Amino acid sequence: MPRINSPAELEEFRKDVISKRGPNKPCIAVCTGTGCLALGAANVVAAFKEEIKKQGLETKVEVRETGCPGFCERGPLIVIYPEEISYLQVQPGDAEEIVSQTIFAKKVIDRLLYVDPITGEKIVHESEIPFYKNQMRLLIGNNIKIDPKSIDDYLAVGGYSALVKALCQVTPEQVVELVKNSGLRGRGGAGFPTGLKWEFARKSPDETKYMIVNADEGDPGAFMDRALLEGNPFSVLEGLTIGAYAIGAHEGYVYVRQEYPLAVENVTLAIKQAEAYGFLGKNILGSGFDFTVTVHRGAGAFVCGEETALLASLEGKPGEPRARPPYPAVKGLFGKPTNINNVETWSNIPLILNKGPEYFASIGTEGSKGTKIFSLVGKVNNTGLVEVPMGITLRDIIYEVGGGIPGGKKFKAVQTGGPSGGCITEEYLDIEVDFDELRKVGAIMGSGGMIVMDEDTCMVDVAKYFLKFLSLESCGKCSPCREGIRQMLKILTRISEGKGRESDIGLLMELAESTRDASLCALGGTAPNPVLATLKYFRHEYEDHILHKRCQAGVCEELYKAKCTNACPIGQDVPGYLSLVAEGRYEEAISLIYQTNPLPGVCGRVCTHPCTDVCLRAETDEPLNIPKIKRFAADMAKRKGYTVKLEKGKAKEEKIAVIGGGPGGLAAAYSLALMGYRPTIIEELPQLGGMLRYGIPPYRLPREILDQEIDFIVNVGVEVKTNTRVGRDITLGQLQKEYDAIFVAVGAHKSLPIRVPGEDLPGVKGGAEFLREVELGIAPHPGKRVAVIGGGDVAMDIARTCRRMGAEVTIAYRRERKDMPASEEEIADAIAENIELKELVAPKSIRRANSGLALEMDVCELRDFDRSGRRRPVPIEGAVITREYDTIFSAIGQTSDLDFAESLETKGDTIAVDRHRLVTNLPGVFAGGDAVIGPARIVDALAHGKKAAVEIDRLLALKSGRDPYAESLEKIKVTMTLPEVVTEQPMAEIPKLSPEERIKDFTAEVELGFDEETAKKECGRCLRCDVSWMAARDKSMAVAG
Amino acid sequence: MSKIVLQIDGRDVEAEQGMTVLEAARSAGISIPTVCHNEKLEPYGACRLCVVEVQGRGRTNLVASCLYPAEQALAVTTKSEKIDKTRKILIEQLLAHAPDAEILQNLAQEYGADKDRFEKEASFCILCGLCVRYCSEVKQNNAVGFFDRGATREIRFVPELAAKVCWDCKECFALCPTSYAQAAYHLTEALAFPSASSQLSSAK
Amino acid sequence: MDNGKIDKIIDKYPSDSSSLIQVLLEIQSENRWLPKEALAKVSERLKVPLNRIRHITTFYKAFSVVPKGRHEIHVCTGTACHVRGAKRVLGAVQDATGLKPGLTGEDFRFSLETVNCVGCCALGPVMVIDGEHHGKLAPAKSKDVLKNYE
Incomplete structure (x- = not known):
């Protein structure tokens, strides 16, 4: 060489x-x-x-x-x-x-x-x-162009020209000035101005000074330093040599963690090559400047990323930080002035020298210049390293660069800055990312780890995870850090195991404060951040774990039996009834289902089944078809005439009114009746069922099934007053006087307006109203040509109903099919019935036309991402289409009609309640279902009904001095064994009537149900997470005991 | 040595250059609680009970007075609600390990700390490091040391060395605020170098 | 591991206490664990008291003071792997090996450890066996991977 x-x-x-x-x-x-x-x-x-x-x-x-x-x-x-x-x-x-x-x-x-x-x-x-x-790849861009083991490759892309400039054209002081003027801030975490740091070290009077590359990239989830050191070690060494010249140091160290063997190998080789070429060693490039570099491997300790701990480690000691002052610039390695910068900081230096500080400072924000490399990982489509200019929004990073959240899941939070950083929620995704903005929202830049979390992430678990990490990685010297983390972890652990106490949140805050304020180093000082940040934004998750022993995300395994059961708002014992069906024990299966669900035949047909979304079988092949098995069990029970035995509580005197006969009201009345009350359902329409009857067409939910299940509920002991509208036939005030408690479950029956000119014209109708009229038998025929605006299940129901009435139907939706809130199965069924789906069109106006109505629509294109994490449809200039229809339906959402109860406090369009107890502002009045959470799933309404019943009983029991009703359920023995072998077998499809057949008849049920053999076989696919986790739990308890 | 003047609790206190805030305060008769501090040993800063507030760069910071250098015109506060609250919870956390330690009991009384606030911990060592530091700094024996890190950090005697040097020293026992040093020694002795007497008795 | 070999390693570094960690790392990678005798030798040659060496060998995760199996499994439990299900991968590996993290099997086939991030976050969950990275693991796949190590 x-x-x-x-x-x-x-x-x-x-x-x-x-x-x-x-x-x-x-x-x-x-x-x-x-x-x-x-x-x-x-x-x-x-x-x-x-x-x-x-x-x-x-x-x-x-x-x-x-x-x-x-x-x-x-x-x-x-x-x-x-x-x-x-x-x-x-x-x-x-x-x-x-x-x-x-x-x-x-x-x-x-x-x-x-x-x-x-x-x-x-x-x-x-x-x-x-x-x-969408990136700006100033640092990492060369990685794919050079072989990191070849210094010639680096020279070919212009390497070492910055060193020439520094050594031969400017003085050391001028180098410091250049770096100061660039505005570069340290990329290791704290963001201290690099030029200023160099100036301190330069001004420290000592013959011997040290330069250090901090490549102890310990933040789990960050790997940009690994990529730089592995992929382009020369740029780091060039930067380091320039820094050494500026500060007046002749010895340097690269402190790199041994978990990165390739980085160790490449940087060691790079040093050898640079020495051979004369870029390191004596009299570099004939300038008279000497500088040598040694590689020091870190032996596995996160705390060594802290600069004083790193120094201790370089000296051959345990990585225990020491107090500052004195700062390393004054008293560092072996007591000498020392300058430490992170890998990414060093690799910025050649860029600043080559392109000038003005260029560098032209990139980024007021306070943070240049680019930053983030490692974008976790629940995001394009995981990897991304280099972007400072000031880009988080939304752009996660959606434009990262491609959004996989599997159609909802974004929950992004953790920046590693274990000592903080999480940022949806609300703040539009902040411009730089050192200062991140700090403002309670997070930090850190070294640039960016871990995206979706709705399946439990934030209590996240805090626990980080604290566990820190409890093992703290050096353990000072007590606020060691003991504070220990205690916080203990509390988080018990919360995640369902043993949390109401006082725990306060105690966590107190511990967080003392740990933050009294610890010796930054590890302790920032250790409480995960707790503080999750408490700030996700306090409700802590409350759910503590008060309701519930982990919505299904992560805290101690709190549930199986993922499906946990995802179900009414907590159906899914693996239990699957196992019973598999064994042909149908009577017990239906009994088990009835213990938590009074509408099995209904749910088996029209539940949106959150259970299947989390089914672990999906990792093997496909999830189980859980709802259709429930339907099978319900149908079987009906066919064989099984009756469910129910234990009823002692008769109670108090009078309870349930306003609304939908699923929420029915569930509440059912539970109250079982407790021994005799509740009265007050329903505006002629029959019970609410949205089940007046919103879901009979071809999806046959009326005989609905009637039968409602009859069962009524027969347990429920009074029914139909054709009675509260606010018209009787006032809420009157009810309050007459009844001891009231549950308001009025549903959401009012369609939202489309908000375009002409929507008041006759022939433009609300979709929900139309479905109701159809059921009541008073709907006028919609005509031959029908447009349905919207993309949800209601839109599908209207379209398919009209199709059955002989109309040609178009569904107009402003985004794309994959963005539609309706279930994919419903959409496919609609299309199979020859319903036209027109994507990317938004209504612009409606006017009278020669024959009917002219619907003018903007053709849209998808642009940037909006708050829902979907791309925003934006009308294309000048692209308008007009079509004529006889009837145009709006199906873009519904709301509750709350005119009947002005005295009820509302929050937006819904009734305001305490979410833990469903109590409203009026004494004795509870509310739930759609009227509280907006249009929701049937199972949410059922869950609220049951919860309201429990809360009402608690209130009444308290008033009369008796104990609240204690539910006693028959113990149904379920076989607890794991499947012996798991062979690939896709989900059983439900047989259906052919599209030609089904559109002939308004009431013919489209789905035909499983036969016995298929049902049993499908049940056999269940992996029985309930068994394996129970076993794991028993094992861990045995060990602990 | 040149003299400097700093303000502690609003009082001018004269100190020598190079002193820590703790030393300056104690020289002026201002008391600050400590557990891991010992005048014979290098300042250590582990127990953090000596935290005080100093004003700097426009804000107030909590620092360990046993390590913080006394500087000219430095403004120090040794008593405040925040300081007391911090000390209280630190004492409570240490009490979870060593509820019977006299020094902690006295401090608990002074700061109103509740010894039962946190569940009892298995180890009654509070990791003040007095034994380790005394053994290496004063005796230069290095027979006892720290092991591991974080939540599992502990002190242990090194059997090879302890067998040679500890039997006629044992000076660290008296320094230990919780008697854990003694327990750890006897454990090491029993496991790794059965004493002459016990060998005899087992021979009988 | 014989004394000559240890001496050779020590000779490569400056003979003072600052070389301690580098020397121990090299012995660890040569011998896969740090026997007591080796530590005594290092203590003597680098003039570092044994209590500090003991602290260092337990402070840093790279060291082991007990013999290791033929194959060292490191299951990454870094944040990115954690949110993608590292816990269940670890469970499967524990199942397959019958080991808990930190332990070595009686047949010395495997040693199991967890590691806090190997910088392969984009491929999580990840495990590293004898320095070889295996990414995008699911519980079943991780069991299959183990079959390649006898």
Whole structure:
């Protein structure tokens, strides 16, 4: 290797390197970063090398093993130069085709390209892939271009020109000034101005000073330093050498964690190469400046990321931080002035020197300049490293770059800054990310970890996880940190196990404060952040765990039996009845179902089944068809004439009114009747059922099933007053006088207006009102041509009802099918019935036309992401279509009609209640269901009904001095064994009437139900999480005991 | 040594350059509680009961007075609601380990700490480090040391060394606020180097 | 591990206490654990008291003072892996090996450890066996991976 003794020699050598390569020589760059290696990149490289050898192309085609460009999600990644063709998920078997097709024939191989999930378009060039396109890759961009084991590669992309500039053109003081003027702030976490830090170290009077690269990237979830050090170690060393020159240091250390073996290897090799070329060592580039660097491996301690702990560790001691002052700039390693910067900070230095501080300062925000690399991980589609300018919004990072949340789940929070950072909620996604803005919302930049969490994440568990981490990673020296974390973890653990106390939240706050204020170092000082941040934004989750022993997200396993049961608002023992059905014990199955659900036949048909969304079987093949098994059990019970035996409480005197005969009201009345009350349901319409009857058409929910299940409830002991509207026939005030308690469950029957000109014209109707009129038999015929505006289940119901009345129906929806709130099955059924689905159109106006109504619609395109995490539909200028219809239905949502009760306090369009007890502002008046939470699922209404019954009983019992009713359920023995073998078997599909058959008849049930064999077989697919977790729990209890 | 003047609780206190705030305060007769501090040993800063408030850069910080250097014109507060609250909960956390330690009981009384606020912990060592530091700094024996980290940090005697040097020293026992040092020693002795007497008795 | 080998390792570094961690790391990677005799030797050569060496070998996670199995499994329980189900992967590995984290099997086939992040966050859940990374694991897949290590 040549030793380069002057800037002139360097430029000479650089020219030589570049000329040897030739701009058009094909090069296959294969990412061999740790991520791609884990996905098999080494075999891909070997396959290419073999193929090229086989074809005798060794001198004509280069295979370059490069660092990580960041899109780890789709690895192994390759880029083919000079065309910059990007192939994803490349396998060794693809090598031959790539060499012969792409390298030789210059043909692009379609199947290896990135496919835009929205447009379906295939993207050839790396820089055009949305993941990369929305980034600004000043630091990490070179990773895919160079082999980190080749200093020549680094020189070919202009490496070491910044060092030349520093050593030969400016003074050390000027370097410090340049860095100060750039506005660069430390990327390790605290964001201290780098130039200022250098100035302190420069001004410390001592012959011996030390320079340190902090590559102890301990934040779980952050790996940008690994990628930089692995992928481009030279840029870090160049920055470090410039810093050493500026400060006047001659010895440096790279402190890198041993968990990054490839980074250790590459940086060690880079140092050797730099020494050989004369970029390190004596008289660098003939400038007279000497500087050597040693690699020091960290031995596995998060706390060593703290600079004083890192120094202790470098000195061969345990990584215990020490108090500052004195600061390392004054008294650091071996008592000498020391300057420590993080990897990413160092790799910014060559950029600042090369492009000038003005350029650097032109990127970013007022207080934070340049770019920042984030590791975007967790529940996000495009996980990987993203480099973006400071000031970009979180929404852009998560949605534009990250591609949003996978599996159609809802975004919940993003954790920034690692274990000592904080979580940021939906509400703050539009903040411009920089050091100061993040701090304002209670989070920190930290080293740039960004962990996205969706609705399946439990925030108590998140806090517990971080505190557990910190309890093991604290050095343990000072008591506020060690003991404070210990106590906070204990409290979080007991909360997650359902043993939390009401006073725990206050105690957590107190511990958090003392730990934060009294700890010796930043680890302790920031350790309470996860607790404080989750308490700030997700206090209700803590309350749910403590008061209701409930983990909505289904993470805290001690709190539930199985995921499906936990996801069900009424807590149906799903694995229990599946097991009973599998064994043919149908009578017991229906009894078990009835213990928590008085409407099994209804729910088996029309429940939106949150249980299947969380079914663990989906990891093997597909979730179980839980609702249809429930339907099977209910149908079987009916066919065989099973009667469910019910235990009824002692008769009680108090009078209770239930306003509304929908699922919420029915469930409340049922539970109250079982307790021994004789509640009265007051219903405006002629029959009970609410939205079940007046909102769901009979082809989905046959009326005989509904009638039968309602009769059962009424027969337990319920009075019914139909055709009675509160507010018209009787006032709420009167009811309050007459009854001891009232439950308001009036549902949401009023359609929301579309808000376009012309919607008052005759022929424009509310969808919910129409469905009601159809059921009442008073609906006028909608005509031949019908438009339904909206994309929810109600829109599908209207469309399919009209279709059965002989109309041609169009559903107009402003986004795309995948964004529709209606269930995919409903949409497919509608389309199968020849209903037209028109996507990306928004109503603009309605006017009278020659024959009927003219509906003018804007054609939309999807732009940026809105608060719902879906892309916002925006009308395309000038693109308007007009169609004529006889009837236009609005089905964009519903609300409750609360005119009847002005004395009830409301919150927006719903009744305000205490969510723990469902009490309203009026004494003795409770409320639940849609009227409280807005249009919701049937099971939510059932859950509220049951809860209201319990709360009402508690109130009345308290008043009369008796004990509240204690429910005693018959113990039904369920076989508790795990399936012996699990073989792949997809979910059983429910048989259906053919589309031609079903649109002929308004009442013919579309779904036909399982036969016995199918049902049993489907039940056999259950993995019995209830058994395995129970066993795990027993085991852990045995160990603990 | 040059003299400096700082303000402690509003009083001018004269101190020598290089003193800590704790030393300056004690020299002026102002008492600050400590558990891990010992004049014979280097300041350590683990128990944090000596926290005081100092004004700096426009805000008030809680710092350990045993480590914080006394500086000219530094404004220090040794008693405030915040300081008392912090000390109280720190004492309560230590009491979870060593409810019978006299020094903690006295402090509990002074600060109104409740010894039963937190569940009892298995180990009654409060990790003040007096034994470890005395053994290495004063005796230079290094026979006892810290092990592990975080919540599982503990002190242990190194059997090879303890067998040689401890039998006629045991000076750390008296320093230990909880008698854990003694217990740890006897445990090590029993497990790793059965004493001559017990060997004899087992031979009988 | 014989004394000559240890001496050779120590000779590569400056003979003072600041080399302690680097020397121990090298012995650890050569021998897969740190026997008592090796520690005594290091103490003597680098002039570091044994109590500090003991502290260091228990403070830093890279060290083991008990013998390790032929294959070292590190299941990542870093945050990114955690939110993607590392807990259940760990459960499956525990099931398959019969080991709890921190333990080595009697047949010395496996040692099981958890690790707080290996920087492969985009591929979580991840486990590393003998330095080889395995990403995008599900419980069943992780059991399959183990079958390749005898």
